[in-house]
Structures are given as structure tokens and as C-alpha cells.
Amino acid sequence: MEVGFLGLGIMGKAMAMNLMRNGFKVTVWNRTLSKCDELVQHGASVGETPAAVVKKCKYTIVMLSDPPAACSVVFGKDGILEAVCSGKGYIDMSTVDADTSTKISEAVTSKGGQFLEAPVSGSKKPAEDGQLIILAAGDKGLYDEAIPIFDVLGKKSFFLGQVGNGAKMKLVVNMIMGSMMNALSEGLELTDKSGLDPHTLLDVLDLGAMANPMFKMKGPSMLKSSYHPAFPLKHQQKDMRLALALGDENAVSMPVAAAANEAFKKARGMGLADMDFSAVYEAVKVPKQP
Ligand SMILES: NC(=O)C1=CN([C@@H]2O[C@H](COP(=O)(O)OP(=O)(O)OC[C@H]3O[C@@H](n4cnc5c(N)ncnc54)[C@H](OP(=O)(O)O)[C@@H]3O)[C@@H](O)[C@H]2O)C=CC1
């Protein structure tokens, strides 16, 4: 099956590689074209523009940073609207809000194309290992056709109904994740400042009802102040912001998420936007007394 892939960041690169490893022919495009080189060495073709990729491929997958990025490849010059038509499927796996997804869906379907949003839960390693959790919504026919793709990329896919539902579910999940990361950061700092060993806290947490892969994986590297990005902090803050907007829309009070968002914003202000989201720990730490 020939698949187009737009966006070769941390996630897109791992996902496109995985598709090729599993026998898919992949045509890639990335805004910074040089990022296509490594994929080409592994057998990918390059499309000069998003429109060129859609022209060539029956299915095009997109994995971009945020709503402006997702919109730019659709509505911009040489964007996919210049090529999408009946018989073409467009699958946006970026994490965006429901309004953005709906706007893209309406544009794609107005040209006769099929649209599916399919944001994912799971980070760089699950993307490399084909262990993502896929939260799809939109055209059910396209979802059914895309199952062989999702079977390679993920360990489980959900079809959640109308466009927007996948985006909303993803934002809820990441709102919880961002709040948990803040709680862990505060716990590590409180342990340290109370004269206890934060490594022991991680061991205690891992043995009890709060044990989870995120604390287990991120905790030890946080204690080394090592924040090589798997999930960039700027994207986690974007997800908190979009989740809070969803709360606003539905009159759901979310003081915990709002406080977590402030910590991610503070971390961005400290120059940590491109670090892993666990770098929020640095924003939570109590400054040393002179
Ligand atoms: N990393 C993770 O663990 C996870 C991320 N996600 C979500 O997946 C999406 C991608 O994340 P990730 O791969 O980590 O992000 P990266 O920051 O690594 O990559 C972002 C990609 O978006 C492209 N891009 C940014 N702005 C534009 C624009 N205006 N026009 C065209 N392309 C643009 C970048 O191109 P260029 O190379 O030119 O900068 C790059 O290909 C995000 O929505 C994120 O929230 C979801 C689950 C896990």
C-alpha cells in the first residue's frame, strides 16, 4: 500500500519508519526538507509539497505540531486542498482541538475527499515499537480502510464517532498526564526539601496503587536533570491550553489542570520549551537560598 506522510518530527519520523519496516511504500514531506534524507536512505520517496504527496498517494497521514501547523499544510500554498479529491483519504494524527479538526474535515470533504482524525497516545518509544493508542473519529469507511496502517502503528485503535471526538479524548488524556507530571515533580521536590531521598519515593510509588510506566520511566531521568525530548514540553503546554479551553466550553472547572498549565508556561519561560515535558520539574523546584 502506498502511503503519504507529512511531518517528520519526533513522532512522524518514527511512525513513517515503522510503516516502511512493515512493507508500506511511503512518500514523505517535511517543512524542513532535509529531515526527509534519513527516510530516503531507508527507501522512502519524497514529495516536493503536501499537494504533490496527496496527488501521488491514496492515503496521506499527517503528524504536525499544533493547530496552525495542521492548518498550514491544508489551506496554504501547495497545500493538500489543491490535490485532494474523491478517492483520497486524509488522516490527521496531530494533537489539535476539535474546532481545528472540524475545519480541516469540512475543507477536505468539500473537495470530495475522506477525512479521519486519529491523534495518538504514546510517545517516541511506542511510536518506534508500533505500540501507540489511536483515537480515531470521522469517516468510518476510511477508518476501516486504514486498519492495516493502524495495526502497524498502534497496539489498539478506537473509533469514537464524529470528527472532534478523537481530538477531545486526546486532550482529556493529556490533561491528566500533564497534571500527573506536575504532581510527581512536586512530590520529588517535597521529598528532597524534607530531607528524604527522592529515589526512595520513586521505589515506594512503583510498588503501590499509583505505579505507572510514566513515573517509572521519567522519574529517574528527572532526578539526573536529563530532559532529552521524547514529548516536547511546548506540546504538552499546548495540550493543557487546548484542554482548558475544552473545559471552558463545557463549564467544567479544572483547577488542578489550570495550575499544571501555569507550571508548563513557567517552564517555557525558563527556556525549556524544546526539552522533554518532564522538565517542568525545573519550574517546580524551590530556588536555592543565596
Ligand atoms: N512526541 C510525543 O511524545 C507525542 C506527540 N504527539 C503529538 O504529535 C504531534 C507531533 O509531535 P512531535 O513529533 O513530538 O513534534 P515535533 O516538534 O518533533 O515535530 C513537529 C513537526 O511539525 C512540523 N511543523 C511545525 N510547524 C509547522 C508549520 N507551520 N508548517 C508545516 N510543518 C510544521 C515540523 O516541521 P519542521 O521539521 O520543519 O520543524 C515537524 O515535522 C504534536 O501534535 C504532538 O502534540 C502525540 C503523542 C506523543
Ligand SMILES: O=CC(=O)O
Ligand atoms: O501526547 C503525548 C503522549 O505521550 O501521548
